[in-house]
Amino acid sequence: MTTTNAPATELHASRGWLIIGGSLSMLVGFMAMSLPLFFSLVIAQFLGIFALVSGVISLGLAIFGKHRAHRWLDALSGVIRIVAGIALLSCLVTSVLVLTFVLGIYLLVEGVFLAMASFSLRAHSGWFWTLISGIAAIVLGILVLNRPPNESASILGLLFGINMIFNGSALLALGLAARRPDAAA
Numbered sequence: 001m002t003t004t005n006a007p008a009t010e011l012h013a014s015r016g017w018l019i020i021g022g023s024l025s026m027l028v029g030f031m032a033m034s035l036p037l038f039f040s041l042v043i044a045q046f047l048g049i050f051a052l053v054s055g056v057i058s059l060g061l062a063i064f065g066k067h068r069a070h071r072w073l074d075a076l077s078g079v080i081r082i083v084a085g086i087a088l089l090s091c092l093v094t095s096v097l098v099l100t101f102v103l104g105i106y107l108l109v110e111g112v113f114l115a116m117a118s119f120s121l122r123a124h125s126g127w128f129w130t131l132i133s134g135i136a137a138i139v140l141g142i143l144v145l146n147r148p149p150n151e152s153a154s155i156l157g158l159l160f161g162i163n164m165i166f167n168g169s170a171l172l173a174l175g176l177a178a179r180r181p182d183a184a185a
Contacts, residue, residue: 014178050085
């Protein structure tokens, strides 16, 4: 016999981790929202380090790897990532502005595709929410792209903070709702 509390009891073993993870995520989210420019710079640094490390690994595999089929393509890809990583790390303020611009374009494109897709989903009951999501992404994209450069540098950190708060809230809610197996009956 299954009960309606089965998912909550399955999470009980991870209850503490969910509560701790959710609380920490929310704390980082509030910190990011209070220091959005700092977190924007941290995000740009993280992406620069990731591009640099992954480029070095890719280049190393191209040079020393046993697989020869795509060696030149792997080497070129590695060099491009290394250059991108160095560029991101050496010009952090410009990197944040470029990443913010890319985010704005991404939101616009995603919004247009979601809005268009929503009309093909009209037979389903949730199609309207897809349309609303698309419109919201378009509006956010326009807002991101229409900000002056000195204001747009904080957008990445702000959106990261908002995302961390929502993710942390979800984890915290899951952890607090998790019941002990004997409490399910």
